[in-house]
Amino acid sequence: MTTEFDLVVIGAGSGGVRAARMAASHGARVAIIEERFFGGTCVNVGCVPKKLFSYGSHFPQEFALAEDFGFSVQGWSFDWATLRDNKSREIERLNGIYQRILDQAGVTVFEGHGKVLGQGRVAVDDQELSAANILIATGGKPYVPEFPGCELARISDDLFYLETLPERVAVVGGGYIATEFAGILHGLGCQVTQVYRGDLFLRGFDGDIRQFVAEQMRGQEVDLKFNSDVTRLDRVGSGKQVTYQDGSQQTFDEVFYATGRVPKLDGLFADGATPTLTEKGAIKVDDGFATSIPCLYALGDVIDRVQLTPVALAEGMWLAAQLFGESKPQATMDYRNIATAVFSHPNIGTVGLSQEEALQQASAIRVYKSGFRPMRYTLGDKQERSFIKLIVDDETDKVLGLHMAGEDAAEITQGFAVAIKMGASKADFDATVGIHPTAAEELVTMRQGERITA
Ligand SMILES: Cc1cc2nc3c(=O)[nH]c(=O)nc-3n(C[C@H](O)[C@H](O)[C@H](O)COP(=O)(O)OP(=O)(O)OC[C@H]3O[C@@H](n4cnc5c(N)ncnc54)[C@H](O)[C@@H]3O)c2cc1C
Numbered sequence: 001m002t003t004e005f006d007l008v009v010i011g012a013g014s015g016g017v018r019a020a021r022m023a024a025s026h027g028a029r030v031a032i033i034e035e036r037f038f039g040g041t042c043v044n045v046g047c048v049p050k051k052l053f054s055y056g057s058h059f060p061q062e063f064a065l066a067e068d069f070g071f072s073v074q075g076w077s078f079d080w081a082t083l084r085d086n087k088s089r090e091i092e093r094l095n096g097i098y099q100r101i102l103d104q105a106g107v108t109v110f111e112g113h114g115k116v117l118g119q120g121r122v123a124v125d126d127q128e129l130s131a132a133n134i135l136i137a138t139g140g141k142p143y144v145p146e147f148p149g150c151e152l153a154r155i156s157d158d159l160f161y162l163e164t165l166p167e168r169v170a171v172v173g174g175g176y177i178a179t180e181f182a183g184i185l186h187g188l189g190c191q192v193t194q195v196y197r198g199d200l201f202l203r204g205f206d207g208d209i210r211q212f213v214a215e216q217m218r219g220q221e222v223d224l225k226f227n228s229d230v231t232r233l234d235r236v237g238s239g240k241q242v243t244y245q246d247g248s249q250q251t252f253d254e255v256f257y258a259t260g261r262v263p264k265l266d267g268l269f270a271d272g273a274t275p276t277l278t279e280k281g282a283i284k285v286d287d288g289f290a291t292s293i294p295c296l297y298a299l300g301d302v303i304d305r306v307q308l309t310p311v312a313l314a315e316g317m318w319l320a321a322q323l324f325g326e327s328k329p330q331a332t333m334d335y336r337n338i339a340t341a342v343f344s345h346p347n348i349g350t351v352g353l354s355q356e357e358a359l360q361q362a363s364a365i366r367v368y369k370s371g372f373r374p375m376r377y378t379l380g381d382k383q384e385r386s387f388i389k390l391i392v393d394d395e396t397d398k399v400l401g402l403h404m405a406g407e408d409a410a411e412i413t414q415g416f417a418v419a420i421k422m423g424a425s426k427a428d429f430d431a432t433v434g435i436h437p438t439a440a441e442e443l444v445t446m447r448q449g450e451r452i453t454a
Pocket residue numbers: 010011012013014015016033034035036037038039040041042043045046047048050112113114115137138139140156177264266267268299300301302306307308309310312
């Protein structure tokens with residue numbers, strides 16, 4: 001049988017679209033299959049609508065701040081339906097753009113469910129395609145643990161389409177999504193309880209940052225309930241009653257679960273066509289994104305390495321160049337020093353190692369910390385603060401980690417990520433003349449470090 005396509009991609013999300021476009025730009029005959037929405041999680045129920053809601057959720061704070069500058073902003077009100085529907089309109093526009101980008105790149109688009117039938121064989125619903133290579137970029141889906149009443153839990157997708165905004169909300173989980181949702185919902189006026197089973201949320205982030213964000217959120221009157229596990233959910237009137245492991249109970253209007261995501265493999269493989277999976281149910285790939293089946297590749301959230309859009313994009317570009325490019329990229333994808341942000345209130349920006357990780361790799365480090373009240377807040381009694389931390393290898397002077405929580409943390413961190421990726425030393429930071437007055441200048445004016453040995 002002749003192959004119709006050099007590459008068939010299943011899933012038109014961040015990784016799939018980028019791989020398809022880039023492969024086509026290298027001259028490959030490419031098809032892509034999408035069953036739900038163009039642009040995938042990030043565009044439809046992830047980064048983009050989340051960030052739009054996050055922008056919205058800062059307005060009450062801005063109105064209050066405006067008073068300190070002499071503006072009178074009284075009598076404002078908020079209409080959830082306007083924010084939700086404006087967001088949905090913008091997402092529809094982006095869906096169209098994604099489809100057009102694929103068309104313009106010469107990628108053949110199929111709308112339907114993609115299924116791997118065997119080596120080089122893919123089905124789109126009832127139609128069969130043949131391909132020299134197949135790429136799985138089907139992403140992930142929310143995971144909710146099994147417990148009595150778990151069917152009453154809402155997932156992150158639901159937030160983006162809620163009919164009405166609940167007054168009292170519980171957000172269960174201590175990762176990116178739960179912490180971002182807690183900030184958004186609180187900012188939009190909900191009474192929020194974030195429930196986390198461990199001592200302190202945001203596991204994996206730098207310890208000082210985790211503490212700082214918890215203090216700031218408590219200061220904003222978000223109820224952070226740590227060391228709490230939900231054992232059951234019951235419907236009580238129009239509310240949902242949470243029972244905790246200690247027997248205590250609380251009733252909310254909505255309970256969101258953000259307890260991680262799992263790879264999306266539903267109906268993806270015909271019998272006998274499933275590649276090897278990891279213990280956590282992700283598709284197992286080698287350094288070149290090859291699965292255990294010849295010419296079958298996978299990348300993005302479905303391989304569960306780093307669940308971030310820019311990582312899926314980078315993996316897609318890498319693979320397209322590797323398979324079809326004239327010049328091959330570096331031997332393997334470089335996952336070191338990937339900058340990331342949590343769009344919580346306050347924002348977190350981070351790149352490189354946390355203090356805990358640095359102490360496992362270096363025999364001694366220097367830690368520079370600065371906590372301050374941003375100038376914007378100094379005219380009134382607002383207690384918003386920012387916190388910045390640099391971690392430096394004491395022997396080599398190389399900056400190993402940069403962490404910030406506070407206003408503009410994500411934007412500031414992105415710029416500094418270039419320096420850290422290039423291997424900047426603390427002396428390089430010191431030799432950089434700051435921009436005054438900014439919060440970011442703090443990062444090039446930190447002089448008093450504390451030496452800590454492993
Ligand atoms: C609430 C939330 C907020 C987030 N915020 C951020 C953020 O701020 N920054 C960031 O970097 N990352 C963020 N992420 C993570 C980011 O969205 C993902 O890492 C990224 O979308 C992964 O891209 P992907 O291509 O692997 O999968 P996806 O974008 O999930 O795309 C997979 C696509 O495959 C389709 N599909 C699945 N199965 C099939 C099938 N059998 N046939 C056809 N099509 C199929 C799906 O419908 C989907 O369109 C967020 C995620 C969530 C849930």
